[in-house]
Amino acid sequence: MEELLKAFMRSAAQQVYIVTARSGAKYVAFTASSVTSISLNPPLMAVSIAKASRNHDPLINAEYFLISLLGLDGEEAARMMAEQADPHDKLERVGYTETRWGPILDVASGYLALRRYAIYDGGDHTIVLGEVVGGEAMGSDCPLVYHDRRYTSILGCSRKPR
Numbered sequence: 001m002e003e004l005l006k007a008f009m010r011s012a013a014q015q016v017y018i019v020t021a022r023s024g025a026k027y028v029a030f031t032a033s034s035v036t037s038i039s040l041n042p043p044l045m046a047v048s049i050a051k052a053s054r055n056h057d058p059l060i061n062a063e064y065f066l067i068s069l070l071g072l073d074g075e076e077a078a079r080m081m082a083e084q085a086d087p088h089d090k091l092e093r094v095g096y097t098e099t100r101w102g103p104i105l106d107v108a109s110g111y112l113a114l115r116r117y118a119i120y121d122g123g124d125h126t127i128v129l130g131e132v133v134g135g136e137a138m139g140s141d142c143p144l145v146y147h148d149r150r151y152t153s154i155l156g157c158s159r160k161p162r
Contacts, residue, residue, distance in 0.1 A: 021065035026058040029087035043132035064101040068108035
C-alpha cells in the first residue's frame with residue numbers, strides 16, 4: 001500500500017512549500033508537500049514531518065514556524081531545502097532574513113508565520129498545526145509546482161519581475 005500511495009501522490013501536482021523555524025540555537029529548513037489549510041476561524045495550517053527527520057524535534061519544539069511559497073525562480077532553493085544537510089547551512093546558502101518568528105527565505109513569494117497550536121501523531125509522521133499570526137501574501141504569477149518527481153509550473157504562467 002505504501003507504493004500505491006507514493007504513485008498516487010506523484011500524479012498530483014502540488015505547490016512547493018518551504019518550512020522554517022528556529023528552536024533555541026537549532027534551525028529547521030525543509031521542502032514540504034504535506035501542507036494544508038485547516039480552518040479559517042481560528043486560521044490554522046497543518047504541516048506533516050517525518051519522525052525520522054533531523055528537523056522533526058526542533059520543529060515540534062519551536063513556538064513559531066514559517067511556511068513559505070516559492071515561485072518558479074525558487075527551484076534551486078527548493079532543491080537545497082530538500083537536501084539532508086544541516087538546516088542552518090541550507091538557509092545560509094539560499095539566503096534568509098531572521099524575524100521574530102524565525103527565518104524567512106529571501107526568495108519566498110509569500111509566507112505565513114504560525115504559532116504552534118497542536119501536535120498529532122500521524123504514523124511515521126507528526127502533524128503540526130499552527131495558528132497564523134502574521135505573514136505576507138506577495139503572490140507569484142508563476143508558482144513552483146512539484147509533479148511526477150520534478151519541479152515545474154502552471155502552463156501559461158508568466159514570471160513576475162522581482
